[in-house]
Amino acid sequence: MSAATSGAPGTTATTAWVVDRPGPITGGPLRRTEREIPPPGPHQLLVEVAACGVCRTDLHLAEGDLTPRRPQCTPGHEVVGRVLAAGPGATGFTVGDRLGAAWLAGTCGQCRYCRSGRENLCPDSRYTGWDLDGGYAGHLLVDSRYAYRLPEEWPDAEIAPLLCAGIIGYRALQRAQLPPGSRLGVYGFGASAHLTAQLAIARGATVHVLTRSPDAQRLALELGAASAAGSQDPPPEPLDAAILFAPVGELVPVALAALDRGGTLAVAGIHLTDIPRLDYARHLFQERTLCSVTANTREDGRAFLAEAARLRPRVQLTRYPMSRADQALADLAADRITGVAVLTADG
Template identity: 60%
Template structure:
């Protein structure tokens, strides 16, 4: 099968990436499903910022020539033994979380996202920058009919992780929610939050992001260091910049939470306890998701008629899609389809 792999991670450099891109086209054997596994013929795969972190080396590869991609939509074309949930012809999605042990204290407390034995698509196992992908059917999702393949793909990571970040930020009903960075994940989380009654304040340097935020009904749009007109009740940081953390905390009202949604963040500057955190302000991370998060988000996304902004790329242009993402040229979510 045709596939793209991260051959040698390197920091983004517009000049170097033209000739020495970390993504390399290759041919790999078609994968075969094992017990409990299904194989899908990939029809769409989102290009996630986590893929960029892998390509740039912020996320150290766990295997040589990693095949990225964990926002995968396709049709089941082969099932392994002991499969019961899906059959050939079913439309399914594969997301970031692909295995948990089911036995550790975190799994038993319904917090499988913290399982020490967890494995992840496009990092520990081959992802969706390919013609076929395999996953344990217990970690696959049914895709709501509301979304076609291209627009369903970003829901499977950008959507799910944004939804978990919203939950952990704990914005009260009718509260003011700050969103820092406005790309693939943020524009989906903003729509869910509005559906749930929040007032949305967006902070981003991206001209594309500002335009999209206004289209989606944000009450305020400004740069990350611009103070909001009123204190925020909660905030989610999607941009992978630690410099934003002090600004988000300064914008926060007493008792509010700032949730950091990304898997990678640059260094956070030194914080003054009284100015930044006193008043029971909370700063917390967000780690992956549970399958329950995924199922609930997909249901709410369909119910809320979430609009997924995508920038489609042909499969043969995966390297260009990742380059555009690194350069901030993607509006919404890039999708290989």
């Protein structure tokens, strides 16, 4: 048996999903395989995976919307696990410690972006599940300098989505420059959005959710949104800020038109379909701002996890065994998941 299924000490193989041939999810771009467990190198930790969130970025990678950066890459960047071994120079963790591995996997530390606290813009940044093998596997390697210590009392499957959906939503909220006690529009209501909305509400914002899914609309209202309507519908009042989570470029002018004077629209996804032509007077004049969100810094991650530990947001969760990662991505592609999907280690 592999280490991914048996957990037996001394085993040298693990099961993993790889993006074999990027293309439509219906064509089966993922393939399950077995490979050797790699030894940890400098600064690295060998981690046994307990849970891994299913992110829309994984779907973009599998379907080829994101160009693969290495062949046969294992997706997954919302990883919760325990340290099995540490390489030379690895610090901050010991064998048996619980940790989280997120999207940002490494930076150069020397460029002007790294030196100015903007490491998310580092030209040499590396990402879990894109540049490096990720968490759709029994084991993975994590740079100890980019790992997060996690509270023991929070269940694996519930905390896993916070490591990308939560952190990116936190950064998107920061980029949206939402004034205290003001009005936020949330376009799309999946993994990241349902966590970010709770964070904004806890900070005193009035949140209006715009999404095409009736199930997501109902969830939004359950979580405290002031209103929930279709993604093309106007909100019931002008917005001070908005975040676009849906990877749909045609919603950019819709969201900009919903902003009040001086409002900001933050686009949170790594991939977006083409944006239609904008009308300057309607969409951008009166100091409306359109900005993107690119990855996150480690400080974003630490700050969000600390805030989330106090808030303990509700995580709307659908579980899949690791052996059904392909089905989880197919369900995500078909909008059959409300909230988040999480892979858990096969028993």
